[in-house]
Amino acid sequence: MKIVDAHCHLESPELKDDLHKLLNDAYREGVVKIITSSVIIDEWYISKNISKNFPEVEYTVGVHPWYVKDSHFDIYKKLGEFYTENRDLIAIGEIGLDKKIDSPPFYLQQMIFEEQMKFAVDVNLPVIIHCRGAFNELAESLKKVGMPKRGGIIHAFSGSVDIALTFIKKGISFSMGGALTYKPSNKRIETLKVIYPEHFLLETDSPDIPPVGTEKPNVPANIILNLKGAEAIIGRSAEEIAEVTTKNAERIFNLKI
Numbered sequence: 001m002k003i004v005d006a007h008c009h010l011e012s013p014e015l016k017d018d019l020h021k022l023l024n025d026a027y028r029e030g031v032v033k034i035i036t037s038s039v040i041i042d043e044w045y046i047s048k049n050i051s052k053n054f055p056e057v058e059y060t061v062g063v064h065p066w067y068v069k070d071s072h073f074d075i076y077k078k079l080g081e082f083y084t085e086n087r088d089l090i091a092i093g094e095i096g097l098d099k100k101i102d103s104p105p106f107y108l109q110q111m112i113f114e115e116q117m118k119f120a121v122d123v124n125l126p127v128i129i130h131c132r133g134a135f136n137e138l139a140e141s142l143k144k145v146g147m148p149k150r151g152g153i154i155h156a157f158s159g160s161v162d163i164a165l166t167f168i169k170k171g172i173s174f175s176m177g178g179a180l181t182y183k184p185s186n187k188r189i190e191t192l193k194v195i196y197p198e199h200f201l202l203e204t205d206s207p208d209i210p211p212v213g214t215e216k217p218n219v220p221a222n223i224i225l226n227l228k229g230a231e232a233i234i235g236r237s238a239e240e241i242a243e244v245t246t247k248n249a250e251r252i253f254n255l256k257i
């Protein structure tokens with residue numbers, strides 16, 4: 001079985017000192033590729049170095065909505081400078097919008113998100129989007145700045161069927177992680193019916209969102225639990241789900257597996 005962890009944060013202080021063990025544990029479970037996403041500018045080169053040291057790890061750069069600042073007004077330029085030197089990044093992310101937090105203010109999140117989206121559109125790199133409680137605003141931003149032709153994913157997706165259909169039309173797929181191990185709600189069951197198989201990917205979001213029965217920090221090896229959760233909800237074999245989610249990740253992120 002070949003599994004891709006489409007979204008995690010190996011740069012995280014909780015994980016970065018134990019990468020050899022943590023990645024070997026993941027490979028033993030069938031993980032063949034891991035996409036790690038930085039969340040602040042100071043992590044961009046950490047992400048790159050992890051990818052350089054571990055050939056199974058690919059990296060993406062961006063500023064997460066929780067960490068946007070006024071001083072990021074020139075984020076488009078910063079991404080451009082980094083990309084000129086580092087053509088090996090595979091996507092822009094983690095970027096997005098989060099209405100479930102009070103700070104940073106939402107207008108600032110929107111401004112910095114849209115600048116990063118513009119960059120992804122201009123260089124045609126896929127995007128990894130975080131969106132909580134802001135799907136309407138996300139759709140508005142995409143209308144305004146467009147979507148890269150290469151598409152992208154909304155990670156830890158928890159939206160409804162209607163929301164999924166809206167974003168599929170814009171070229172977006174969806175990854176899910178630990179929530180697949182929770183008691184499935186009707187909403188999750190119905191949404192999976194719509195996004196599976198073509199628009200569904202697996203992730204862990206390590207060190208966050210540990211699957212049921214595990215503790216923080218979450219690790220990429222736990223993707224096997226998320227896969228089993230998906231198997232129980234979707235009613236297809238783990239082998240089939242691994243195969244289609246890996247194919248989707250290969251297509252969107254142009255991975256060589």
Ligand SMILES: [Zn+2]
Nearest residue numbers: 007008094205
């Ligand atoms: Zn994340």
